[in-house]
Amino acid sequence: MEERYIPHKEALSIINKQESHFWDFKSASGGGKNVQEIASALANAEGGDFIVGIEDSKRCSGIDRWKGFATPEDANWIHQALVGEIDPPVPYELEYLWIEGKGDLGTCCLVSVQKSADVHKTAKGEVLQRRGAQSLKLTGGKIADLSLSKGARSYEDQSLDDYDTEELSEEPELQTFLKGYSPASTAEKFLKRQRLVTRKGGQATVAAAILYAEEPAAIVPKRCSVKIARYESTESTPDRKYLKGTPLTIDGPARLLIDRTLTSVSQMIEAVPVLGTDGMMSPVKYPPEALKEIIVNAVIHRDYNVSDDILISIFDNRVEVRSPGKLPGHMTRENLLSDRFARNPSIVRLLNKYPDPPNKDIGEGLDTVMSAMKAAKLKEPTFAVDENAFVVVLAHTPLARPEELVLEYLGNNPEVTNKIARSLTGIESENRMKQVFYKLKKAGMIEPVPGRVRSKYAWRLTEKGVTEAKT
Structure with a gap:
């Protein structure tokens, strides 16, 4: 337990945070039941933080929402709820926050909950899990799925012998992150609180290197880079002769890696010309939000235990993103859009703490991809587990039926x-x-062009087809 005074401005920053997958508010008068529910729900998901002593925004606003405890001892029931009423107890840390010059407003209790290898139940025996800004009750098969997904220690938690607290604390990306982090914290305190360094020895974890090291690939080789290759082909398994230039390698801490990869992929895609139904060649256009979500998912959900880089291949008719590792826990291709499981909860949770996080909409990534592709009138992405990788394919194939595309093309070309x-x-x-x-011919829409044989064989509209194409 620690007590700390924070500036008035920082207190307002905490109050104005939006409830999310990783953050929640609780009233000091809410009681142990509320604490049990939010703490167990966070521990059963990817972990997160909640603060006790902030009133609901519907009751009051601004600094008036800060209605803390007169003394830390008055909040002892929070300890009891976390340790004695949740089975098994959740892993947590507490910090008591006072506002400078506003001691009369009391102290609020900031609780940081870590994900654990156990399934946690409330005193009533209920199993809850955080999903978005809600704590949802699980039953039956959902509890079984959660149990299957627990227990495995993630590679992101592995400590690094030659990368410690001192070196990590000086990383520019960590310093940039801490400038916008609330409540304000020193690098050493933040790293310990978030369990990014070992208690004894101060060795940094793989997650810490992925998130904040200037060159993660130098610390965790063959696990942190993204390679981008351009193939001038549409073949499913292209020959190296179709490879254009040397594949590009992107490095950097997770946030910058995502930004740099998205920029490079977008620029490469824009240089790919495709034939439109108007007969003109124009640059490929994928929904930017779809590309971003696929790249974000590849970085934050890949298996860092697999010694391989993320590979993005850009073809004439599609983009393939190959993320090392099979689907984690209970996840399958069938439940990708309905369930969620984070293989790397620390990376997911801490990346979300940036002021404008790349993984802003937790749990909605693939839904966003599906919706964006549909809105762009492109076919849905496909998902596959191939050997030891999860593969997403974004095809530049219009959503319209082939017959419609042929008629539209012939409406603009002979x-x-x-x-x-x-x-x-x-x-x-x-x-x-x-x-x-043949289907269009049978419907009387098209006919063969006279005198064309073999490779020059072609089709044209009939009078009926001309009328159909115009409508």
Whole structure:
């Protein structure tokens, strides 16, 4: 336990924080039940913080919300709730905050809860888990899934023999982060409180290096970089002869790694020309929010125990993001959009503490990708577990049916070949494309161009097709 005085401005900053997946407020008069629920829910998720002594914004506003305890001893029931009423007790730390010159407002109790290897229950035997800004009650199979996902010690918690508190404290990225962190803290205190260094010896963890080291790849080799390759091909397994230039390697602490990767990938994609239904070549355009979410997920959810870098391959018709490691815990391709599990809870939680975090919408990443692709009228991304990697494919394939795309193209151009049509529709098989043509021919929409054979074979609109294309 520690007691600390903070400036009035910092107290307002705490009060004005939005409730989230990692943060919550509790009234000093709320009682042990509320503390049990939020603490166990955080420990059953990725951990987080909550403060006791702040009133609901619906009751009052501004500094008037700070209604703390007269003395720390008055808050002893919080200890009891955390240790004696949650089974098993959650891992936590407490800090009592006073406002400078405002002792009459009392002290608020800041509680930091860590994720643990146990499933925690309240005194009533309820199992809750934090999801967004809510603590949701789990039952039946959901509890079983949580149990399966617990127990495995994440590689992010491994300590590094040659990287310690002193070196980590001087990292520019950590200093930048702490400037905007509230409540204000020294580097050493923050690192200890967040368990980013060992209690004895002060060795930094893998998570600390990933988040704040200027060159993480020099400290944790072959696990921290992103490689970007451009293939001038649409083949599913392209030959190296299609590789354009030397693959680009991106390094840096997690936040900067994400920003740098997104910038480089976007620039490379914009240089890829594609054929549109108007017959013109134009740059590929993917929804920026979809690209960002896929890159963020690859960085924060990859398996850092696997000695391999994230690989992003940019093809003429798609982008593939290969993140090392299979799906964690109980996660499967089938429940990706409904469930969540963080393999690296410390990285996820601490990256979210930046003023404008890249993982702002916890638990909504893949939903955002799906919605963004649909809004852009592109086909949904595909997900696969390939050997020892999780692969996401964003195809630059229009959402419209192949028949519609062919008719739209012919509405702007005199004829179309099998090769051009495959480029438009994303259909890889020449025979499958022929079936689309035959279907349109049977409907009286198109006909073969006279005198064309073999590789020059092409199709054109009939009178009926011209009318259909115009409508």
